[in-house]
Amino acid sequence: MSRSSPVTERLYYTNAYITRFTARVVEQLTWRDRPAVILDRTAFYPEGGGQPADRGHLNGVPVEDVQVRREDGAVVHVMSTPLTATEVEGVIDWQRRFDHMQQHTAQHILSQAFLRILGAATISVHLGTQAATVDIAHDDLTPEHLHAVEALTNRVIEENREVRVHFVDEATLARWGVRRPPRVQGPIRVVEVVDFDRVPCGGTHVRRTGEIGVLAILRAERYKGAWRVTFVAGARARQDYRRRRELLQEVGHVLSCGENDLLARVQRLLAEAEAARKQLRSLEARFWQLEAQVLWANGEPCGPVRLVSATLESATPHALRHVATVLREQGSVIALLGWAGGHPARLLFATSSDVPVAMDNLLREVLTPLGGRGGGRAEWAEGALPDPARVKDALAQARQKVRERLTGA
Numbered sequence: 001m002s003r004s005s006p007v008t009e010r011l012y013y014t015n016a017y018i019t020r021f022t023a024r025v026v027e028q029l030t031w032r033d034r035p036a037v038i039l040d041r042t043a044f045y046p047e048g049g050g051q052p053a054d055r056g057h058l059n060g061v062p063v064e065d066v067q068v069r070r071e072d073g074a075v076v077h078v079m080s081t082p083l084t085a086t087e088v089e090g091v092i093d094w095q096r097r098f099d100h101m102q103q104h105t106a107q108h109i110l111s112q113a114f115l116r117i118l119g120a121a122t123i124s125v126h127l128g129t130q131a132a133t134v135d136i137a138h139d140d141l142t143p144e145h146l147h148a149v150e151a152l153t154n155r156v157i158e159e160n161r162e163v164r165v166h167f168v169d170e171a172t173l174a175r176w177g178v179r180r181p182p183r184v185q186g187p188i189r190v191v192e193v194v195d196f197d198r199v200p201c202g203g204t205h206v207r208r209t210g211e212i213g214v215l216a217i218l219r220a221e222r223y224k225g226a227w228r229v230t231f232v233a234g235a236r237a238r239q240d241y242r243r244r245r246e247l248l249q250e251v252g253h254v255l256s257c258g259e260n261d262l263l264a265r266v267q268r269l270l271a272e273a274e275a276a277r278k279q280l281r282s283l284e285a286r287f288w289q290l291e292a293q294v295l296w297a298n299g300e301p302c303g304p305v306r307l308v309s310a311t312l313e314s315a316t317p318h319a320l321r322h323v324a325t326v327l328r329e330q331g332s333v334i335a336l337l338g339w340a341g342g343h344p345a346r347l348l349f350a351t352s353s354d355v356p357v358a359m360d361n362l363l364r365e366v367l368t369p370l371g372g373r374g375g376g377r378a379e380w381a382e383g384a385l386p387d388p389a390r391v392k393d394a395l396a397q398a399r400q401k402v403r404e405r406l407t408g409a
């Protein structure tokens, strides 16, 4: 096929509601390693201008992507399997396309509403298959701004204004004044929401704004010095509304209260949980204080010091430190503590400052033969032991070594 062949006639330029058409295959090609065809005319919208490509079938074969060949503007239909026919019947996935038409036309109105209410231009547009966004040039978008823009957009939708397509020359374009300059040269396709917005655009749009149904702004977040505004329109907005109703109902069911009481109920639950956490922390501290006193009382005299040794079953490593701290404060004490509640198990050896036995050395002597690791200072050492079943052995060995050093026994 030579370069002089005419580019594809785009049927959607003049009628975006064509869902079924016949065409002649003018070129078979491979597009990024996949089979593709170019037709003399098509109703398939190729990806561009922020709008995703159409899907559908040619002679029953799925069309997986639609792109524009940059050199000549031909519309390339990427097929799931090679197409050998010379005449084809094309069918558009209308649900998907109409969804894009709703989002796209809604975006035109939304962008004009931002311009009218805030003087804020649209920098870029992305109409995804899930989310649609516009990037808006503005210093600070408040919830009030967004309410006003959303309200104006929905008013224009409700007024069911006609959406017209014009092909104009550059002089007419200059006279009209459009929302943004065109990105192409020659005759310009201008899409007009009557008495509201005119913009150069090659996309697909609904005939009247009422077909959009409704628009909802979901959120606005700062993005590259501007604001990225996410919105849904039409069927997407209805689905989103339904999802939110169901979510509120489920949450209400879980919390056993009606929608209007949800916020107060959640706030009360959070306050209660925080109070319970505080109380638990205070009770735990008190519990481990008492536990330390019991351990002290059960300790054995060993030369000039009291030797305390225990495996704390229900403790956490944090509680182990708490108990050791309380014991050290008693003076003239060696505390050899173990925790076997998880993998690895833990050992904590601590002394008061008046005891001349180095805990870091003692801990290493005990742990190394058992495959454990640890360290610290002379008065405080902590380590990990791979096998929790060996904690009792380790403590027994440590006791024996302390006795040898302090009493020579």
Ligand SMILES: [Zn+2]
Binding pocket: 104, 105, 108, 191, 201, 202, 203, 204, 205
């Ligand atoms: Zn458009």
